[in-house]
Amino acid sequence: MSGDNIIETKGLTKEFKGFIAVSDVDLKVKRHTIHALIGPNGAGKTTCFNLLTKFLTPSAGQILFNGKDITQAKPAAIARQGMVRSFQISAVFGHLTVLENVRVALQRVEGTSFHFWRSDECLNSLNAKAEELIEAVGVAEYRDTPAGELSYGRKRALEIATTLALDPEMLLLDEPMAGMGTEDIKRTAELIKRVSANRTILMVEHNLSVVADLSDTITVLKLGRVLAEGSYAEISKNPEVVEAYMGSGHA
Amino acid sequence: MTSANPAIAQSGGLTPQRILVFGLLALGLIAPFGVYPIFLMKGFCFALFAAAFNLLLGYVGLLSFGHAMFFGFSAYVTAHAAKEWGLTPEIAILLGVATATVLGAVTGWLAIRRSGIYFAMVTLAFSQMMYFVAVQAPFTHGEDGIQGVPRGHLLGLIDLNDTLTMYYFVFAVLVASLLFLHRIVNSPFGQVLKAIRDNEPRAISLGYEVDRYKLLAFTLSAALAGLAGSVKSLVFQLASLTDVHWHASGEVVLMTLLGGVGTVFGPSAGAFLVVAIQDYFSGIGSWVTIIQGAIFVVCVLLFRSGIVGVMAPMLKRRGIQA
Numbered sequence A: 001m002s003g004d005n006i007i008e009t010k011g012l013t014k015e016f017k018g019f020i021a022v023s024d025v026d027l028k029v030k031r032h033t034i035h036a037l038i039g040p041n042g043a044g045k046t047t048c049f050n051l052l053t054k055f056l057t058p059s060a061g062q063i064l065f066n067g068k069d070i071t072q073a074k075p076a077a078i079a080r081q082g083m084v085r086s087f088q089i090s091a092v093f094g095h096l097t098v099l100e101n102v103r104v105a106l107q108r109v110e111g112t113s114f115h116f117w118r119s120d121e122c123l124n125s126l127n128a129k130a131e132e133l134i135e136a137v138g139v140a141e142y143r144d145t146p147a148g149e150l151s152y153g154r155k156r157a158l159e160i161a162t163t164l165a166l167d168p169e170m171l172l173l174d175e176p177m178a179g180m181g182t183e184d185i186k187r188t189a190e191l192i193k194r195v196s197a198n199r200t201i202l203m204v205e206h207n208l209s210v211v212a213d214l215s216d217t218i219t220v221l222k223l224g225r226v227l228a229e230g231s232y233a234e235i236s237k238n239p240e241v242v243e244a245y246m247g248s249g250h251a
Numbered sequence B: 001m002t003s004a005n006p007a008i009a010q011s012g013g014l015t016p017q018r019i020l021v022f023g024l025l026a027l028g029l030i031a032p033f034g035v036y037p038i039f040l041m042k043g044f045c046f047a048l049f050a051a052a053f054n055l056l057l058g059y060v061g062l063l064s065f066g067h068a069m070f071f072g073f074s075a076y077v078t079a080h081a082a083k084e085w086g087l088t089p090e091i092a093i094l095l096g097v098a099t100a101t102v103l104g105a106v107t108g109w110l111a112i113r114r115s116g117i118y119f120a121m122v123t124l125a126f127s128q129m130m131y132f133v134a135v136q137a138p139f140t141h142g143e144d145g146i147q148g149v150p151r152g153h154l155l156g157l158i159d160l161n162d163t164l165t166m167y168y169f170v171f172a173v174l175v176a177s178l179l180f181l182h183r184i185v186n187s188p189f190g191q192v193l194k195a196i197r198d199n200e201p202r203a204i205s206l207g208y209e210v211d212r213y214k215l216l217a218f219t220l221s222a223a224l225a226g227l228a229g230s231v232k233s234l235v236f237q238l239a240s241l242t243d244v245h246w247h248a249s250g251e252v253v254l255m256t257l258l259g260g261v262g263t264v265f266g267p268s269a270g271a272f273l274v275v276a277i278q279d280y281f282s283g284i285g286s287w288v289t290i291i292q293g294a295i296f297v298v299c300v301l302l303f304r305s306g307i308v309g310v311m312a313p314m315l316k317r318r319g320i321q322a
């Protein structure tokens, strides 16, 4: 119905009081691929995510999602249309338990979220589905622990489970593996690969071996501009990209 | 249906928490035989007011500085309905609560778009406007207020002029309201509120239109604050400018913080403490404010999470949830 690209931006630009964080970005994300957005610190990757999910309003440019112009949409509406993001700084509901975190996501679709007169025990029917999700990311043993007490890596894992609970068509993951140990990185990479089967994933990640392993396409940003785009083999041969990474201290 | 949930498995038994609740209920039932009932009823009204306020501050993280307008206006409407229209108390109270609900929905709708201190300022501005209306409108009788409000017969049957009967009515209203608040907090809606309080951007990214949830919470909070004001106007048979004044808005903040934000019993404890201080020191005039301020400062410095907030962890070790 809407071609190959699930996301397409045209001339996407964001200016913060004279400082241009994202400049004239034309990004095309192919449906059912894993697309990585990389670049040195401050390149504008998170800002791009904020623009795509409408947490920030673009200064100029246009965003198409499934061929539909979402440049004026509200962030919550975008989530309901099937594009769900995670955050660079781990975003869990600290006072809710691990299970409840995932359930809050499942609950929205149920349509009971305004029911203030009902006991929350009616949410227990979602427990089985929630348990499956926390099992998949490996935090099942912390089911009844308040999420705020988890280690950083486990919070990231929980965040992925919460995001997956919405069964989104498109996932935006901002450094999903930051702060994880080798074991968890491996598991998360496998999970991302597994869930990408019938979805599209756009992810920011500094761990280049993960990026090389997972992504079909890589876009390199530097100072808000697209520096290069292509497969890992292509961009790793690009002298400008190598320079950008050496210059900022990355390998 | 689902795997074992320890909370459910326990819920049949006599947990320490239940013992505490039943203890407080029993205390409330025998209290008027040992303590001046008017004092207790005043405490109950402010306990309800503070509990309603706490729904907003404790579970949504919104500081309203205009809650007196719901409390005070509801009192006016109830007093007017009972005195001028001769309606029965329950209908007069319902009209007061309805007024507070509408006022809450409108104020909330305009204030919710702001956050932090701006939210507080919008609510303050609105309540100042309503204060001005109360001073000017003829039906409030300005400085005099509506005096000699008849308590009437509940459902046309039960005579509320009897102090003990009135006491048990007010006590029942408080208990029912606290149960209702407890339910709101522990409902599917309450889950979303807690999620928004914990991490608003994340709640948005999950597709929640957070402003709608905040507005519903604001409106519910205003309605219950209104209920407190309505009942108070029947207890004291008076609705006056004191109840719409910004002092009252400030007092409810004080009570909630003193008792413990986001706890079930904290606001009630704080309300009783403040009411007790006011009654005890009422002989020394405006010094009450200074004493109240001093106690507030000491409490905030000593127990940052309020009286109940500090006691809760100690109780928790014995398996009681405050």
Ligand SMILES: Nc1ncnc2c1ncn2[C@@H]1O[C@H](COP(=O)(O)OP(=O)(O)OP(=O)(O)O)[C@@H](O)[C@H]1O
Pocket (backbone or CB within 6 Å): A016, A019, A021, A039, A040, A041, A042, A043, A044, A045, A046, A047, A048, A088
């Ligand atoms: N709200 C804001 N106001 C002003 N400047 C901002 C704002 N948000 C981001 N910036 C600036 O925009 C630039 C891009 O930031 P962004 O967070 O998008 O980078 P990034 O590529 O995600 O970096 P990192 O790898 O460190 O996460 C930075 O220089 C940052 O300081």
Ligand SMILES: [Mg+2]
Pocket (backbone or CB within 6 Å): A045, A046, A047, A088
């Ligand atoms: Mg970033």
